[in-house]
Amino acid sequence: MADPHVEAAHAYARDVVAGRIPACRWIRLACQRHLEDLARQAEANFPYRFDERKAAKVCKFIQLLPHTKGKWARKAERLRLEPWQLFKTAALFGWVRKADGLRRYRKAFLLIPRKNAKSTWAAGVGLYLFAADGEYGSEVYSGATSEKQAWEVFRPAKLMAQKTPALLQAFGIHVGAKNLHILANGSRFEPMIGTPGDGASPSASIHDEYHEHPTDEQVDTMETGMGAREQPLLIIITTAGDNLAGPCFALQQEAQKVLEGALDDPELFALIYTVDPEDDWTSELALRKANPNFDVSVSGEYLLTRQRAARANARKAGVFKTKHLNVWVQARDAYFNVQRWMESAVPDLALDDFRGQPCRLGLDLASKVDIAAGELLFELARCSCPKADELQALGYQYARFGFYWLPEATIELGESEHHRGWRDANPSWLTQTDGDMIDYFAILDTILGSEGEDGVRTGGLVGDFQLEEIAYDPHQATMLVTALQEAGVTCVEVRPIVLNFSEPMKQMEALIRSRAIAHNGDPIFTWMLSNVVAKPDRKDNVYPTKLRPENKIDGPVAHMMALARFMSGEEAGIAKGFVEL
Structure with a gap:
C-alpha cells in the first residue's frame, strides 16, 4: 500500500x-x-x-x-x-x-x-x-x-x-x-x-x-x-x-x-514559484500561482491588501512583485523591459548559424581599464540562411551576439565578482586580456583574426561574415580604428550625443517589447540592459545613461550604434575608411 x-x-x-x-x-x-x-x-x-x-x-x-x-x-x-x-x-x-x-x-x-x-x-x-x-x-x-x-x-x-x-x-x-x-x-x-x-x-x-x-x-x-x-x-x-x-x-x-x-x-x-510573463500581476490568480501556501502560512487577505497597495503606488509595486511574486526587478527607472528581453532568448542560437551573412558591428571601447563591448547585429530580412528564415517565421527581426573584453587586473578586483563569475562560467562570454589595461590587439584578433607568422591577420569576424561596417564611439578608439581602416574595414564614427542615440534607443525599446531581437541569453548583456536609464530632454529625446558608475551599459550602447546604422538606410561597404555620423 x-x-x-x-x-x-x-x-x-x-x-x-x-x-x-x-x-x-x-x-x-x-x-x-x-x-x-x-x-x-x-x-x-x-x-x-x-x-x-x-x-x-x-x-x-x-x-x-x-x-x-x-x-x-x-x-x-x-x-x-x-x-x-x-x-x-x-x-x-x-x-x-x-x-x-x-x-x-x-x-x-x-x-x-x-x-x-x-x-x-x-x-x-x-x-x-x-x-x-x-x-x-x-x-x-x-x-x-x-x-x-x-x-x-x-x-x-x-x-x-x-x-x-x-x-x-x-x-x-x-x-x-x-x-x-x-x-x-x-x-x-x-x-x-x-x-x-x-x-x-x-x-x-x-x-x-x-x-x-x-x-x-x-x-x-x-x-x-x-x-x-x-x-x-x-x-x-x-x-x-x-x-x-x-x-x-x-x-x-x-x-x-x-x-x-x-x-x-x-x-x-x-x-x-513565480508567475508567467503573460499573467496579470494584479490578479488573485497570480497570487495563487506564486504563493503555494496561499491562505495557509500566508493570509490570502494579507496578499490581496499588499497587491492593492502596489497597484496604487509604483514604488511599492517593485517590492511587491519581487517578494510576493518572485519577479526579478531591474534598476530603478530602467528604460528597457528586461523580462521581455529574457523571454526573447533563443538558447541554441549560434554565431555559426550566420556564417557568410551581412552584419554590422557596434563598438564601445569605454576606458582602458574598463569593459569594452562589441555588438554584432544581423538584420534577418537581409540574410539568406535557414536560421534567419526560421527566426523570421517566429517574429524576430534581428539577431545579435555580444563580445566583451576586460583587463585581468580589473577582473581580479574585489568589486568585480560578477566579472569573475562570467569568465569562469563560460570563457566565451568574457575575454580576459593580459595586464592592467585593455589589450586592443585582443579586439583586433576578434575582428580581423589572429596574426600568422607572416604578420598577416586572417579569419575573425571579417573573414567569417560580411562585416559591412563598424560603428564606434571615438573615445579611446584612435589606435584601434586606424588599424581597422588600414585593413580596409569601413568605420563609422557615432558621437555620443542625443541626436545620434535618441531614435535608436526608442527603436531598440520597441523591438525588445515586441520580442523581435533574437539572442542566446548572454547574461552580461542582460545585466547591462537592466542598468540603462533614459536621460530625456525637453523635446522628448532620450539618451542612455546609468545611475551609478559600476552599472555598466557598454553592450546596449554598442547595440544602439549598430542599430543606428541599419536605421540610417544607407548602403554599407561602399566607401572605405572613416564616415562621420
Whole structure:
C-alpha cells in the first residue's frame, strides 16, 4: 500500500500538470520531470529509482516537529506539510541512484516568495540532515551574508529541538548557545556567516535569501568541501531580488534550462514559484500561482491588501512583485523591459548559424581599464540562411551576439565578482586580456583574426561574415580604428550625443517589447540592459545613461550604434575608411 505522504506528493505533481492546481511554467515542468522519471525508473538504462520509504521517512520526521511561533505554536501544534511541501520533500529525498542507493539530488534551488514557510521547512530538513540522515559526523550549516539571516533557519531549528525532548534523547543532541551537536559522533548544526574557512567538511548546507549574496563564494566553498561525503546536499532557498549580475539570478537561469531540458543536470532539483510573463500581476490568480501556501502560512487577505497597495503606488509595486511574486526587478527607472528581453532568448542560437551573412558591428571601447563591448547585429530580412528564415517565421527581426573584453587586473578586483563569475562560467562570454589595461590587439584578433607568422591577420569576424561596417564611439578608439581602416574595414564614427542615440534607443525599446531581437541569453548583456536609464530632454529625446558608475551599459550602447546604422538606410561597404555620423 502506498504511503499517504508519498501518494499526496505524486498527486500534487499530477494535479499541477493537469492544470487542476494553478502553477507557473517552471513548476509544471518540475512536476512533469518528476512524473516522467517515475515512468522511466523501470528502464534498465535509467540510473535512478524512487525510494518511497526514504521519501516518507523525511516527511514523517518533519511532521513530528513543533511550530515555533504564531497561533500554531501557541496551541503546541506540530508541523503539517502541505501537498506542495510533501512534493518537494519526497522528490528531493526519495530519488536515489540504483547503483548504490545514495541520494540522487546534490543541489536544490528553491525560489519561493516570502511568508510561504521557507525557513520553517528548511529548519526541519536541517535537523533531519544533522541527526537522522545516517551521516556519521555530519556537518550542517545554515549560511547567509549576515548573522541575522543565518539565524532565520537555525533559530527555528534550535527551538524545534529544545521543544522536542524525545528528539534530543533519541539522537543524543546537545543544545549549545550557537550550535546543536552530538557528542557521540561529532555531528553539528550551526549558522555560518560570510565565507567559511577551508577546513569545513559539510554534509549539508542551507543558504537563505541567496539573492542577497554578491558572489557565489560561500556556496562554492561549501560545494568543494563536500567531496568526502557520500550524499551531500546543498539547499538554496530564496526570493527573487534585483541583482541580475549576482549568482542567484545566474543559478535560476541554469535551473530553468535544466527544467526545459536544454541543460542536462540530473543532480539539480529546482522549484521556481513565480508567475508567467503573460499573467496579470494584479490578479488573485497570480497570487495563487506564486504563493503555494496561499491562505495557509500566508493570509490570502494579507496578499490581496499588499497587491492593492502596489497597484496604487509604483514604488511599492517593485517590492511587491519581487517578494510576493518572485519577479526579478531591474534598476530603478530602467528604460528597457528586461523580462521581455529574457523571454526573447533563443538558447541554441549560434554565431555559426550566420556564417557568410551581412552584419554590422557596434563598438564601445569605454576606458582602458574598463569593459569594452562589441555588438554584432544581423538584420534577418537581409540574410539568406535557414536560421534567419526560421527566426523570421517566429517574429524576430534581428539577431545579435555580444563580445566583451576586460583587463585581468580589473577582473581580479574585489568589486568585480560578477566579472569573475562570467569568465569562469563560460570563457566565451568574457575575454580576459593580459595586464592592467585593455589589450586592443585582443579586439583586433576578434575582428580581423589572429596574426600568422607572416604578420598577416586572417579569419575573425571579417573573414567569417560580411562585416559591412563598424560603428564606434571615438573615445579611446584612435589606435584601434586606424588599424581597422588600414585593413580596409569601413568605420563609422557615432558621437555620443542625443541626436545620434535618441531614435535608436526608442527603436531598440520597441523591438525588445515586441520580442523581435533574437539572442542566446548572454547574461552580461542582460545585466547591462537592466542598468540603462533614459536621460530625456525637453523635446522628448532620450539618451542612455546609468545611475551609478559600476552599472555598466557598454553592450546596449554598442547595440544602439549598430542599430543606428541599419536605421540610417544607407548602403554599407561602399566607401572605405572613416564616415562621420
